[in-house]
Amino acid sequence: MAKAVKKKKTTSPKKNTNSSKKKSPSPKTSLKTLNVPNPKISLPHPEKVEAWGMNSHSLSPVLRPKTIQEISDIFQNANSHSLKIGLRGGGCSYGDASINSDGIVLDLSDYNKIIDFDPATGKLKAESGVTIKQLWEYGIERGFWPPVVSGTMYPTLGGALSMNIHGKNNYAVGSIGEHITEFTFLTAAGKILKCSPKLNSDLYYSAISGLGMLGCFLEVTIKMKPIHAGKMKVWPVVTRNFQEMFDYFEKEYKNSDYLVGWVDAFGSGKGLGRGLIHKSVHLEKGEDEDFPENCKLENQNLPTRFLGIVPKSWMWLFMKPFSFPLGMKFVNFGKYLSGFLSNNKPYMQGHAEYAFLLDYVPNWKYIYKPGYMIQYQVFLPKETAMSAMEEIFKHCHKRKIVSWLAVFKKHKPDPFLLTHSLDGFSMAMDFPVKKSTREKVWALTYELDEIVLRNKGKFYFAKDATMRPGIAQRFFPEKNLKQFHTLKKKYDPNSILQTDLYKRVFLS
Numbered sequence: 305m306a307k308a309v310k311k312k313k314t315t316s317p318k319k320n321t322n323s324s325k326k327k328s329p330s331p332k333t334s335l336k337t338l339n340v341p342n343p344k345i346s347l348p349h350p351e352k353v354e355a356w357g358m359n360s361h362s363l364s365p366v367l368r369p370k371t372i373q374e375i376s377d378i379f380q381n382a383n384s385h386s387l388k389i390g391l392r393g394g395g396c397s398y399g400d401a402s403i404n405s406d407g408i409v410l411d412l413s414d415y416n417k418i419i420d421f422d423p424a425t426g427k428l429k430a431e432s433g434v435t436i437k438q439l440w441e442y443g444i445e446r447g448f449w450p451p452v453v454s455g456t457m458y459p460t461l462g463g464a465l466s467m468n469i470h471g472k473n474n475y476a477v478g479s480i481g482e483h484i485t486e487f488t489f490l491t492a493a494g495k496i497l498k499c500s501p502k503l504n505s506d507l508y509y510s511a512i513s514g515l516g517m518l519g520c521f522l523e524v525t526i527k528m529k530p531i532h533a534g535k536m537k538v539w540p541v542v543t544r545n546f547q548e549m550f551d552y553f554e555k556e557y558k559n560s561d562y563l564v565g566w567v568d569a570f571g572s573g574k575g576l577g578r579g580l581i582h583k584s585v586h587l588e589k590g591e592d593e594d595f596p597e598n599c600k601l602e603n604q605n606l607p608t609r610f611l612g613i614v615p616k617s618w619m620w621l622f623m624k625p626f627s628f629p630l631g632m633k634f635v636n637f638g639k640y641l642s643g644f645l646s647n648n649k650p651y652m653q654g655h656a657e658y659a660f661l662l663d664y665v666p667n668w669k670y671i672y673k674p675g676y677m678i679q680y681q682v683f684l685p686k687e688t689a690m691s692a693m694e695e696i697f698k699h700c701h702k703r704k705i706v707s708w709l710a711v712f713k714k715h716k717p718d719p720f721l722l723t724h725s726l727d728g729f730s731m732a733m734d735f736p737v738k739k740s741t742r743e744k745v746w747a748l749t750y751e752l753d754e755i756v757l758r759n760k761g762k763f764y765f766a767k768d769a770t771m772r773p774g775i776a777q778r779f780f781p782e783k784n785l786k787q788f789h790t791l792k793k794k795y796d797p798n799s800i801l802q803t804d805l806y807k808r809v810f811l812s
């Protein structure tokens with residue numbers, strides 16, 4: 305058993321530019337002590353805490369505990385002195401899910417040790433501030449990969465569990481929650497409880513997906529997936545419209561470990577929903593001749609330079625000249641056409657390269673500056689998904705607000721209380737926003753909400769920036785929401801935990 309493994313210092317292709325840490329002023333000059341009885345907590349001067357999509361921010365004092373004791377002390381003070389706390393992991397939620405305009409932000413990214421790993425079972429125990437990057441970097445040289453990863457490697461375990469994230473394999477293995485065998489949890493009221501599907505199961509099924517509103521994940525045990533190769537076999541496949549994309553997913557999902565579709569949202573008429581699918585399959589034992597050499601970190605880490613020369617962190621500057629609607633129409637069409645060059649020609653690709661495509665160009669979100677972006681992701685049941693997505697795309701064309709990047713996935717339901725998943729498909733759409741277009745974009749999402757709700761679809765809080773009060777009540781079963789509010793009262797009787805998202809969606 306490996307014990308107490310400290311966060312590895314590996315060179316990162318992209319720093320998490322969203323960390324509130326960077327802007328932290330010098331603690332010596334800025335700390336002021338709250339006038340509260342022991343244990344005292346010191347509140348630093350407020351700093352800017354931003355949504356990943358840059359669409360909202362707050363100025364908040366940010367605390368960065370490193371131990372359970374420190375987290376516990378902060379909760380105790382909050383309960384005694386009516387402080388409001390918003391929990392934050394990597395800050396990778398696109399909207400205001402980890403922003404707290406009216407109180408403290410508790411940034412858990414320094415609470416980040418891998419504690420224990422058992423190669424016989426694949427069970428890895430870690431503090432909740434450990435990132436997906438730490439997980440895969442720790443696991444891969446030992447022949448393991450995280451069972452579920454997001455399109456970026458910078459979320460923490462705590463943030464991933466609170467949103468119950470999904471990967472490109474959601475249709476096959478479910479959400480991350482289904483791979484968590486147990487965790488310890490500090491309830492907002494200050495009690496530490498061990499949770500598993502059998503132990504404190506009400507908390508297990510509600511804290512996972514619970515938006516950080518019931519307490520704080522402490523030590524989390526996740527079952528890692530054994531792998532037998534450093535690379536996977538990938539098939540790129542062009543699909544000329546929605547029908548072809550849906551047909552391919554339905555035909556291939558049983559033979560695929562991962563499936564993801566990129567969609568050119570500018571396509572219309574016969575090309576509505578055209579795009580490019582990447583299907584991938586793990587290699588079996590013995591199929592990778594270079595195993596375990598291929599699993600070494602130096603062979604997995606994303607390159608930091610383009611063509612070995614240009615630093616990847618500059619790449620967004622080259623994309624910037626195209627960041628207007630006609631430019632993006634051109635870029636999307638170019639990507640679609642280039643797909644024909646490699647159509648159906650399989651190749652081998654490293655795990656990190658396949659999984660974290662969105663980290664390939666660091667800071668790509670800056671192409672939206674001086675504006676910002678929102679991501680609007682809809683989940684639709686398989687029966688209505690295609691017609692609803694067609695209607696959504698046509699409606700965007702009518703309003704002349706088209707997504708610059710659209711991603712398609714297949715899903716299955718899971719047992720967590722506020723999960724976004726269902727038996728169907730999702731479409732994640734990135735929209736650019738400027739001060740002058742904000743009202744129009746928000747109005748568009750309100751119209752799209754109605755299409756989704758009419759088709760019995762759902763939304764995902766990790767991505768949300770626009771949802772109005774009353775909408776959650778229309779897509780979650782009433783009994784789930786009732787239970788969530790009951791548990792909130794039980795585990796957070798003084799309502800110390802809140803975020804801007806929670807207030808916007810549930811309290812307004």
Ligand SMILES: Cc1cc2nc3c(=O)[nH]c(=O)nc-3n(C[C@H](O)[C@H](O)[C@H](O)COP(=O)(O)OP(=O)(O)OC[C@H]3O[C@@H](n4cnc5c(N)ncnc54)[C@H](O)[C@@H]3O)c2cc1C
Nearest residue numbers: 393394395396397454455459460462463466469470516521
């Ligand atoms: C480029 C990009 C690609 C993405 N791709 C995907 C994807 O493929 N699939 C997917 O599902 N999501 C995806 N996401 C969304 C992302 O995985 C989620 O938003 C995730 O929750 C972010 O984790 P975080 O640590 O950054 O948490 P934050 O965004 O900081 O917080 C998220 C929530 O977790 C709570 N929280 C944080 N830490 C704790 C803790 N220790 N205990 C209790 N609650 C806590 C916060 O209060 C908040 O409610 C993507 C995001 C980006 C930016």
